[in-house]
């Protein structure tokens with residue numbers, strides 16, 4: 001049987017081969033792991049030009065049409081997640097590349113959202129850093145979240161999960177998104193609010209809509225200006241949903257109390273990005289999904305997909 005060459009991309013945690021059942025397909029594929037990002041599109045094209053199967057990790061390596069046309073041997077492209085805005089699915093389809101995804105739990109991103117909320121309101125990380133530096137006493141008087149209002153933008157899988165997690169903390173949960181109904185809010189145990197009300201009354205606003213042309217810039221400068229000076233904004237969805245410049249200005253000028261941000265307009269966040277200099281933001285490097293259990297699910301589903309494909313069967317979770 002002809003063996004296919006398979007590239008696992010962006011395995012920064014060096015986990016891919018140890019957490020999934022790759023031996024199951026070792027008689028059919030030769031696997032190469034890339035544990036660092038490519039330097040450029042030209043670098044990716046040069047290193048992947050002979051590859052027939054690619055396992056992509058989220059949007060880390062983009063696959064625009066310009067790159068796909070430089071990969072003449074590519075037959076199967078699998079991304080983690082069921083959406084990947086940086087893969088040109090149309091161009092893949094035109095090239096008859098089979099494009100599949102993987103599915104996984106929303107829990108880790110909901111947990112990270114709660115973590116960011118707790119970090120912003122209790123300063124655990126910053127006080128930890130000071131303790132390690134030998135400082136004796138606390139410098140941060142926190143804010144209690146019990147009785148406070150959490151405004152959720154987007155009450156889908158993640159938004160609902162966060163609503164469920166916030167309730168036992170005693171938070172009052174309200175929600176809004178363009179197609180959200182009061183009935184759906186009731187199901188998730190949240191109050192329904194208009195967009196303006198949500199921004200004006202929430203102590204913490206957290207974003208959980210999908211990024212698409214209709215949600216790009218959904219959280220505008222005017223929305224941020226409506227927030228209370230004591231309020232925090234949390235974004236674990238996608239950077240371009242928020243007007244990042246307006247958010248930066250509001251944080252810099254202390255118009256709002258702070259922000260917890262896992263996703264940025266440009267990722268990785270440039271090393272000289274001004275957000276890195278502000279002491280009222282907690283920033284994480286797109287950490288939401290990154291748990292051992294979640295990555296194990298991704299890689300195992302990738303193995304299953306390659307297994308089916310190399311046996312000539314329809315691979316699961318086909319996207320195009």
Ligand SMILES: NC(=O)C1=CN([C@@H]2O[C@H](COP(=O)(O)OP(=O)(O)OC[C@H]3O[C@@H](n4cnc5c(N)ncnc54)[C@H](OP(=O)(O)O)[C@@H]3O)[C@@H](O)[C@H]2O)C=CC1
Pocket residue numbers: 106109154155156157158159177178179180208209210211212213214215236237238262263286287288289290
């Ligand atoms: N930080 C991380 O590591 C992770 C981030 N995420 C991100 O979290 C976000 C929410 O995920 P999840 O809850 O599973 O999403 P859902 O599919 O459950 O959708 C959430 C909400 O987004 C809105 N929406 C749905 N489709 C679109 C669309 N095409 N364009 C604009 N808005 C849309 C809907 O609200 P309405 O129609 O009312 O607008 C919906 O209720 C996503 O952006 C996802 O990528 C997910 C996992 C990990």
Ligand SMILES: O=C(O)C(=O)CO
Pocket residue numbers: 058080081082288289
């Ligand atoms: O699934 C997503 O949307 C993520 O951000 C990470 O996998």
